[in-house]
Every structure is written in C-alpha cells, then in structure tokens.
Amino acid sequence: MTVALRTSLVLVGIGIASYGAVLVLARFGLDQIIGLAIWLAAAVVLHDFILVPIVTLIARFAFGQKTSSLAGSGSAESGSDFRPNPGSRRLAIVRALLVSASLISVVVVPEIVALGRGVANPTILPGDYAHNLLWLWAFVLAAVVAVLGIGLIAARLRR
Amino acid sequence: MSAHDPRIPGDEQPPVNTDSGGGSRFESARNAVSSKLAPSDPVRGPRTAVVVGRLLGLVFAVCFVTGLFSHFLQDPLSWMRLATRPVTIYQITQGVHVAAGLASVPLLLAKLWTVFPRLFTWPPITSWVHLLERALIGVLVSASLLELTIGVMNIYHWYGWPFSFRSTHYALAWVIVGTLLAHVSFQLPKIIEHWRVRPRTVELDRRLFLASVLTATGAIVAFTAGQSTKVFAGINLFGPRRYGEGPQGLPVNRTAEAADVLTTAVDPEWRLDVSGPGVSQRFTRDELLALPQTEAVIPIACVEGWSTTAWWKGVALHEVLSRTGIDPNSRIRVSSLQTRGGYATSEMGPEFASDDLTLIALELNGEVLDLDHGYPARIIAPGRPGVLQTKWISSIEVIA
Numbered sequence: 001m002t003v004a005l006r007t008s009l010v011l012v013g014i015g016i017a018s019y020g021a022v023l024v025l026a027r028f029g030l031d032q033i034i035g036l037a038i039w040l041a042a043a044v045v046l047h048d049f050i051l052v053p054i055v056t057l058i059a060r061f062a063f064g065q066k067t068s069s070l071a072g073s074g075s076a077e078s079g080s081d082f083r084p085n086p087g088s089r090r091l092a093i094v095r096a097l098l099v100s101a102s103l104i105s106v107v108v109v110p111e112i113v114a115l116g117r118g119v120a121n122p123t124i125l126p127g128d129y130a131h132n133l134l135w136l137w138a139f140v141l142a143a144v145v146a147v148l149g150i151g152l153i154a155a156r157l158r159r
Numbered sequence: 160m161s162a163h164d165p166r167i168p169g170d171e172q173p174p175v176n177t178d179s180g181g182g183s184r185f186e187s188a189r190n191a192v193s194s195k196l197a198p199s200d201p202v203r204g205p206r207t208a209v210v211v212g213r214l215l216g217l218v219f220a221v222c223f224v225t226g227l228f229s230h231f232l233q234d235p236l237s238w239m240r241l242a243t244r245p246v247t248i249y250q251i252t253q254g255v256h257v258a259a260g261l262a263s264v265p266l267l268l269a270k271l272w273t274v275f276p277r278l279f280t281w282p283p284i285t286s287w288v289h290l291l292e293r294a295l296i297g298v299l300v301s302a303s304l305l306e307l308t309i310g311v312m313n314i315y316h317w318y319g320w321p322f323s324f325r326s327t328h329y330a331l332a333w334v335i336v337g338t339l340l341a342h343v344s345f346q347l348p349k350i351i352e353h354w355r356v357r358p359r360t361v362e363l364d365r366r367l368f369l370a371s372v373l374t375a376t377g378a379i380v381a382f383t384a385g386q387s388t389k390v391f392a393g394i395n396l397f398g399p400r401r402y403g404e405g406p407q408g409l410p411v412n413r414t415a416e417a418a419d420v421l422t423t424a425v426d427p428e429w430r431l432d433v434s435g436p437g438v439s440q441r442f443t444r445d446e447l448l449a450l451p452q453t454e455a456v457i458p459i460a461c462v463e464g465w466s467t468t469a470w471w472k473g474v475a476l477h478e479v480l481s482r483t484g485i486d487p488n489s490r491i492r493v494s495s496l497q498t499r500g501g502y503a504t505s506e507m508g509p510e511f512a513s514d515d516l517t518l519i520a521l522e523l524n525g526e527v528l529d530l531d532h533g534y535p536a537r538i539i540a541p542g543r544p545g546v547l548q549t550k551w552i553s554s555i556e557v558i559a
Contacts, residue, residue: 010340012337013295013336013338013339013341013344017295017334017336017338020330020332020334021334028323032321039320039322044300044301089363100371100375101375106265106268107264108397110311111399113317114312117317123405123411124410127401132382136396
C-alpha cells in the first residue's frame with residue numbers, strides 16, 4: 001500500500017461523505033440543519049464526556065484499580081509470563097458477565113422508555129420489556145453468584 | 160514496507176507516561192490522566208481495536224447495502240426496475256438491516272471504548288494531515304452514534320428529533336461510509352499489523368471483553384429477530400413487534416382512526432377511480448369482488464424491520480388496469496382516503512403494476528379486510544415495504 005493510494009482513498013472518502021452532507025444542506029431548511037448539528041454534537045458529548053466517564057468510574061468502584069487489568073502494570077505485550085491467579089480470573093469473568101448484560105440494557109432501556117411514553121396502538125411495543133430485562137439481569141446475577149460461590153468453595157477446599 | 164509510517168500521524172503510539180519533572184500542575188494532571196488511560200489495559204490496544212473494528216465494519220456494510228435497497232424501493236431512479244421476486248425479498252433485507260443496526264450498538268460502544276484513550280493524545284494536533292484525520296474521525300463517531308440512535312428510536316416509534324428521519328438516516332449513511340473509508344486508509348498500516356493474532360498478545364482480559372461484546376450482540380439479535388421471522392418468535396423478549404400479532408393476525412402501524420378514515424372508509428358510496436391517458440373507470444367494491452379473484456401469500460414487511468406473512472385475496476391490479484384500457488406496464492400512483500401522514504400516496508413502477516401477484520386486496524387471512532388493515536381495499540405487492548402497500552385506496556392513476 002503506497003501513501004499515494006491511501007491518500008486517494010482518503011480523498012474518495014471525503015467525497016463520499018460530502019455527498020451525504022450535500023443531501024442534508026441542499027434539502028433541509030435552516031432550522032432542521034441546526035437541529036441536526038445540535039444532535040450530532042450532543043451524541044459525541046453525551047458519549048465521550050458523560051457515558052464513558054460514568055462507566056469508567058463504575059468499573060473502578062466495582063472492581064478497583066488493581067483488577068482493571070489482569071496484566072497489572074506491565075504492558076500488553078509482556079503478558080506471556082504472567083499467570084492470573086484464580087481470584088482475579090473469576091473477577092474478570094464476573095466483569096464480563098456484567099458488561100454483557102449492560103450492553104443489552106443499552107438497547108432495551110430506551111424501548112422501556114418509549115413504551116412508557118405511550119403508543120398509538122397495542123401492536124406497537126406489545127412486550128413487557130422491563131419484566132424481561134429484569135429476568136435477564138436475574139439470570140446474569142445468578143451466574144455471577146455461581147462464579148463467585150465456586151471461588152469461595154475452591155478456596156476453602158485448598159486450605 | 161514499514162509498519163509505522165511517521166508521515167501518517169495515526170501511526171504513532173499513544174504517549175507513554177513520562178515523568179513531567181518540575182512542570183506545571185496542568186502538565187502533571189495531564190500525565191496522570193494519560194497514564195491511567197495508557198494501554199497497560201490490553202483491552203485498549205490496537206489488536207482489540209482491529210478485531211472489534213473489522214466486525215463493526217462488516218455489520219455497517221450489511222446495514223448500508225440493505226439500507227440502499229430499502230431507499231431505492233421507496234425512491235427509485237427513473238431507470239430502475241426492482242426485483243419483484245422472491246416475494247420475501249424485502250422481508251429478508253429489512254429484517255437483516257434492523258438486526259444489523261441493533262447489533263451495531265454494542266459493537267460501536269465497544270470500539271469506542273477500546274480507542275477512547277486516543278481522544279487524549281498529546282499533542283492533540285501535530286500537522287495539517289493529523290488535523291484532517293482527527294476531524295474526519297470526529298465526524299465518523301458523531302454520525303455513527305446519531306445514525307444508530309435515531310434508527311433504534313425509530314423502530315420504537317419514539318420520534319423525538321427535529322429533522323426528517325428518512326432523509327437524515329440516508330444522508331448520514333453516506334457520511335459514515337465516506338469517513339470510514341478515510342479512517343481505514345489512515346490507519347491501514349496499523350490494521351494490517353494487528354490483523355493476525357500474535358500468540359503473545361492473547362490475553363484473558365481481551366478474550367473476555369470480546370466474549371462479552373459478542374454475547375451481547377448475539378443476544379440482542381436473537382431476542383429481537385422474532386419480530387421478523389417465526390423462527391425466533393419463541394424468544395422474542397425485546398422485539399418492538401411480535402410476529403403475527405394484531406387484528407387478523409397482522410400488526411398495525413397506522414390505524415384507521417389515526418389516518419382519519421373512519422367515516423370515509425365505510426362509506427357505501429366509495430368508488431375506486433382508475434384513470435389513464437384518455438380513459439377512466441369507477442369500480443364499486445362489489446364490482447371488484449365480481450372480477451376474477453387472485454390469491455397471494457405475501458408478507459407485510461415494514462421499514463422498521465418487522466414483518467408477518469399473510470394470505471391475501473383480491474383482484475390483480477393488471478386486471479383492473481386492462482379493463483380500464485390502461486397498459487399494465489405503466490408507472491402508476493395510488494392515492495388513499497388518508498388525509499394525514501406522509502404515505503397518503505405511493506408510486507409503483509411498471510414491474511410491480513404488471514406483476515401477477517400485485518393485488519387490490521379485499522380479503523386478508525380468510526376474512527373481509529379489516530378497517531385497520533385498509534378496508535375497503537388496499538394495495539399489496541410482492542417485495543415492497545409496508546409503507547408502499549397503500550391502505551384505504553381511493554384512486555389509481557397513470558403517471559408515465
């Protein structure tokens with residue numbers, strides 16, 4: 001891959017993106033354009049400066065600095081001689097379970113809110129999503145308890 | 160070929176935590192932040208970014224292609240002739256489109272998580288090219304986040320934004336494709352370098368991160384796909400619609416009441432006006448019923464991704480056109496009794512107008528067409544989105 005080829009691809013990409021921009025600028029009224037610009041900015045601000053910091057703080061609070069990475073203070077590339085101890089491995093599994101449930105919730109919570117705002121007819125959003133989401137979390141938390149419980153039992157047996 | 164090309168600013172490593180010496184408080188604070196974000200966390204390395212990024216790119220590509228198809232079904236260019244078979248084609252493409260869009264949510268969030276420290280690279284701008292790259296990434300991130308947000312809100316019928324959904328969703332798709340192409344080009348050496356797994360970089364943390372993201376993605380798709388197909392209907396925990404649920408076994412978007420047709424649709428004086436160049440005819444409902452009837456098994460497939468298959472009975476559109484003296488290979492416009500709503504009229508190309516399975520439907524699933532499903536008559540054509548299956552039709556005219 002030469003720099004020239006990559007440069008051309010960047011320019012093509014800019015051209016394609018500009019086509020999208022023109023579709024908006026040519027057809028939308030000024031108030032819609034401003035509204036769209038605000039929503040585009042808000043999306044980044046909400047994600048980068050609210051969502052990610054909050055999730056980072058929750059992760060630090062729940063799992064602490066030392067378990068935020070099994071590799072500890074070493075670099076990712078030197079992980080080959082590092083063996084995670086069973087306790088930190090179990091905590092990492094617990095964290096993965098909670099991440100999974102949280103990602104699913106990101107899609108379902110807005111659905112619950114939308115249902116709460118009211119729908120035009122009963123075939124729209126007919127499910128009991130809050131109920132189903134709670135069951136999903138119950139299932140995941142049961143798995144978390146099982147993983148930690150196995151850990152406690154294993155630790156006791158080792159003594 | 161060197162893996163790191165210093166002429167392309169995206170290739171430098173993120174800053175390692177170096178002692179700031181006796182520098183200002185700002186300097187030490189900045190170093191503290193970047194040390195916390197520096198990739199001693201393997202989840203935030205380039206390998207994870209490549210693994211998640213290429214999966215997200217693939218899913219975005221699926222969204223784009225299926226989305227283009229949906230767009231051109233609704234806004235065909237004059238020379239386009241679209242596929243009328245299989246009858247399930249749009250059910251499949253739009254079901255996939257919405258499933259892929261939902262799958263993009265955890266993947267995009269994961270991708271942004273892995274590269275988040277790069278937001279704070281120092282110095283923030285090293286050259287004009289670097290500025291261009293970062294600006295394009297900013298556009299890509301913002302467009303991607305908004306595209307998914309309005310897409311998901313749209314399928315929940317949560318219309319909270321101050322701009323046209325369809326035009327914006329279409330325009331942002333092009334913006335995303337363009338800025339993504341540029342982003343991949345900027346980062347290509349690094350992508351290639353980390354494309355294949357290197358044994359020493361396999362880490363439990365990274366594997367668990369990927370496992371959790373992929374599990375969430377799979378779960379979201381599995382628990383919503385039941386809105387589009389019977390196969391997943393049993394585990395449809397979170398789908399915004401349910402397959403086969405509604406009056407006469409079919410979900411409803413716009414009810415007769417919402418369309419303001421409660422009196423006009425049941426009016427015994429209702430006639431279907433069919434007109435073409437120099438010819439026109441009016442049909443009563445009984446006259447339509449007296450014509451040769453055709454049956455068709457065609458899904459209602461909504462732009463929102465949900466669909467349900469239904470059994471229809473009515474007069475073939477080409478039959479009505481011929482009897483009026485109109486060539487069925489015409490472009491036609493169908494108008495509804497609807498006074499409110501953007502889809503009060505729809506257009507149909509000759510490939511659909513002349514198709515054997517395009518019906519003026521009078522019966523649905525063995526019963527007289529329900530008021531909410533378009534009584535006295537609706538259009539049903541194979542392979543078209545639900546918004547174009549016009550309900551409560553009042554007139555058909557040739558436009559080309």
